[in-house]
Amino acid sequence: MIERILAKRIVPVVVLDSPESAEPLAEALLEGGLDIMEITFRTAAAEESIRRIAARFPEILLGAGTLLDDDQVSRAKEAGAVFGLAPGLNPRTVRKAADLGLQFSPGVMSPSEVEAALSLGCKLLKFFPAEAAGGTAMLKSLAGPYGHTGVKFIPTGGVTSSNLADYLKVPVVAAIGGSWMVDKQLVNGGHWQEITRLTREALAAAAAVR
Known part of the structure; x- marks a missing residue:
């Protein structure tokens, strides 16, 4: 999973109000050159959306985000997610994901949380939340004592097309999580071509950082 994320360096963070949007959104992202996506468990449509995408587009590295408890982890795995994420670090949720064989990335924003995650x-x-937690300056500070462990970060929250390059220049950053290319209004309005355009633009910007 890490290798595929490192190859693209962008994880679109998707909030879907209807599972009917899931497949055309996946097509729009693939058309734009991106085969990774995170569908957040913030809406009732998340589980069915993951199920539909997993069945039709097995080539997509499909993640489930905002997994806050054991039940959501189980449902995400059963629906077809291959990795999970959370905004915070809950040891019980991490262990549940491990028991199910679901690769999991908990959320951190402090040295103590990094150490807990590594343990x-x-x-x-x-x-x-990346920007609110100190942005690139905080990530560079965390890299000092923890970079040698092999830890990598996906900063999410306040990351946009205008600052993604700053984040991707930080060596411990594997990829950024962003929602501008899959904005809710674009998805609900069915603006698939615009999503494809923004995706291509974001991938080009990420590739230029190398």
Whole structure:
């Protein structure tokens, strides 16, 4: 999973109000060159959306986000998610994901949380809320004592097309999590071509950082 995320360096964070939007959104992202997506468990449509995408587009590295308890972890795995994420670090949720064989990235924003995540075997971590938690300056500070462990971060929260390059220049950043290319209004309005355009633009910007 880490290798595929490192290859693209962008994880679109998707909030779906209707599972009917799931398949055309997946097509729009694939058309734009992106085969990774995170569908958040913030709406009732999440589970069915994951199920539909997993069945029709097995080539997509499909994640479930905002997994806050054991039940959501189980449902996400059963629906077809291959990795999970959370905004915070709940040891019980991490262990549940491990028991089910679901690769999991808990959210962290402090040294103590990084150490707790590492002790649970997690090395790909969500840094959330990225901008509010100190942005690139905080990530560089965390890299000092923890970079040698192999830990990598996916900063999410306040990451946009205008600052993604700053984040991707930080060596411990594997990828960024963003929602601008899959904005809720674009999805609900069925603006698939615009989503494809924004996706291509974001991937080009990420590739230019290398």
